[in-house]
Amino acid sequence: MNKIMLVIAFGIAVILVNSGLTLSSRTMDIKKQKNEIMSENSALSGEVDQKQRFKKNVPKSISNAFTFFVNETKMFETYSGTQMDIAFGVQAKENENIEDYYVATGFRNVKGLPLTINVEKFSNETDMAEVLNDIYLLENRTDFKVSEISTENNALIVKGELYGI
Amino acid sequence: MNYLLFNNEIFISDGQVTRTMGKGENLGPIEKACLCCVDVDVMIASAPQDYLDKKDSILAQKFAAVYSDEYITLNERIDNNIFQVFGIKAEKVKEIYSLVPSSKVDAFVPYAIAVRSLLINRKTDMAGLIVFVDDSGHEKLITVFDGLKFSRTRTIYTGNAEDILPDIKRSHIDFNKKLGEFASKSVTGDFAVITNNRQMAEDIKLSEPGLAVEFLDCRHPALEGLKFIGPPIKYRIHEEIILERKKEEMRSRFMYLIVSISICLAGILFFGFNQITYSCASRDFDGEKLKNSRLKDALNTIDQYIYQDSLRRSKDLNYSSVFFEVSGLLPSTYEISSFKFTGNGWHRVFETYIFAQDDQFYDEIPRAKILKNAEIKDFFIKNRPGKYLKVDL
Incomplete structure (x- = not known):
């Protein structure tokens, strides 16, 4: 009887110690995860503090931004004579919804639409400088961000992303 | 300390004064006592001395085979694997313990052992056979000793030496017969008589001139001998033994219980400590996760409101x-x-x-x-x- 009691006590103790060790292991994992999330939170807090310095504006839908961007290019074509052919950054198929081409940006909940502007038929630098000025103005008036401007076969290729929510 | 001798009467001594009492009389307050009892049966038996439990069991069985009544026995080692077993009827032990509670008794031995203790204390030569005659008033107690071995004590109700001498010789012969193979080699047939009655000693000398007779100057040798009992031995009634075994069992069970509980407690403490640590860590982790979620939500909102300004600031290159x-x-x-x-x-x-x-x-x-x-x-x-x-x- 006494030995049975002792054996049962040992059994219970073994189960408890085993459970305790499992808990201990889980605690270690949780502490590790907590440390990781704490450092992430610290970075996020810093990011929040940094971003608080920016001016807040009412966000624009990407569709409205795109419409505005297209209208602006048309305006530059009308006033400056710069012919700008807008194409999607990737090879889009006909009749395809442009929503399929939205990409993530460096801003949370803000989408990006990769676009390419082709400006053809340049003969000298003066024209080029004017076109570059138009690109600069277009970029500043819209939510379009230029990532690359290059020349290719006497044409100017402007690559970038249009931002919106 | 009180010293008591139980026979037909009860002799009680406080170490100095001895008084005699009838069985029905109140013994008075007794704090501690050493007892001896005359009515004891004795036998010599062999048993394996190395196995204590087995030895006691074998000796008890051998004693029960000779004496049919219910006895409580004690034994002492006489020689290699040879033991002297002395039993008192259980009824007698209960009767004595009804007068003196067991808890107050330090030693409870046969009368012969008490006398033997006195003889050893008085440095009496115990090499040969000794017939001890104890004159306790109107009773004469005859016990034969052969070294550590002793006979059953006989009670004689006679006063003169001529009448007692045949009883002494009979006791000596009976004891020799009973000893049989267990008799000491030194025993030759001669014996000495020791008595605490001076007159009786002289009378026996006169009646049997060749017999060695010695006078022991002690009024109550058994009560005196109780003072010199070596390792205290004590008869115990079955109920007391059962009670003690139960207590021992309870103590053992309690110890096992304590050890078992301690083992469980150690496990519980270990588990509890880890559970608390886990709970705290989990709570902290949940707090950090919540904070993380809030910060991400805040950034989601902030990013939507500041992306235009951020873009504008990065568009400074003309x-x-x-x-x-x-x-x-x-x-x-x-x-x-x-x-x-x-x-x-x-x-x-x-x-x-x-x-x-x-x-x-x-x-x-x-x-x-x-x-x-x-x-x-x-x-x-x-x-x-x-x-x-x-x-x-």
């Missing part, structure tokens, strides 16, 4: 100005073949390939203003020498 400045600094002999603005965020690069115009020389490119730290390399493109310019903006 490509036209850069192009103008670089082309303005280049010697007029060069023409720009191709160029590229790349980069994102705050670090942007302007790269261009330039060639000398037809029939023109390759003049040195001035390292001034925007071209001060520009990277300039010579190149061949389509078998035509040219220069590569890289300007960090």
Whole structure:
């Protein structure tokens, strides 16, 4: 009887110690995860503090931004004579919804639409400088961000992303 | 300490004064006592001395085979695997313990052992057979000793030496017969008589001149001998033994219980400690997760409201100005073949390939203003020498 009691006590103790060790292991994992999330939170807090310095504006839908961007290019074509052919950054198929081409940006909940502007038929630098000025103005008036401007076969290729929510 | 002798009467001594009492009389307050009892049966038996439990069991069985009544026995080692077993009827032990509670009794031995203790204490030569005659008033107690071995004590109700001498001889013969194979080798048939009655000693000497008779000056030798009992031995009734065993069992069970509980408790403590640690860590982790979630939500909202301003701030580069400045600094002999603005965020690069115009020389490119730290390399493109310019903006 006494030995049975002792054996049962040992059994219970073994189960408890085993459970305790499992808990201990889980605690270690949780502490590790907590440390990781704490450092992430610290970075996020810093990011929040940094971003608080920016001016807040009412966000624009990407569709409205795109419409505005297209209208602006048309305006530059009308006033400056710069012919700008807008194409999607990737090879889009006909009749395809442009929503399929939205990409993530460096801003949370803000989408990006990769676009390419082709400006053809340049003969000298003066024209080029004017076109570059138009690109600069277009970029500043819209939510379009230029990532690359290059020349290719006497044409100017402007690559970038249009931002919106 | 009180010393008591139980026979037909009870002799009680406080170490100095001895009084006699009838069985029905009140013994008075007794704190501690050593007892001896005359009515004891004795036998010599063999048993394996190395196995204590087995030995006691074998000796009890052998004693029970000779004496049919219910006895309580004790035993002492006489020789290798030889034991002297002395039993008192259980009824007698209960009767004695009803008068003196067991808890107050330090030693409870046969009368003969008490007397033997006195004889040993008085340095009596115990090598030969000794017949001890104890004159306790109107009773004479005859016990025969052979070293440690002793006979059953006989009670004689006679006063003169002539009558008692045959009883002494009979006791001696009976004891010799009973000892049989267990008798000491030194026993030759002669014996000595020791008595505590001076007159009786002289009378026996006169009646049996060849017999060695010795006088022991002690009124109550058993009570005196009780003072010199070596390791205290004590008869115990079965109920007391059972009670003690139960207590021992309870103590053992309690100890096992304590050990078991301690083991369980250690496990519980270990588990509890880890559970608490886990709970605290889990709570902290949940708190951090919540904070993380809130920060991400805040950033989601903030990003939506600040992306336009952030974009605006990064759009400070006027490509036209850069192009103008670089082309303005280049010697007029060069023409720009191709160029590229790349980069994102705050670090942007302007790269261009330039060639000398037809029939023109390759003049040195001035390292001034925007071209001060520009990277300039010579190149061949389509078998035509040219220069590569890289300007960090």
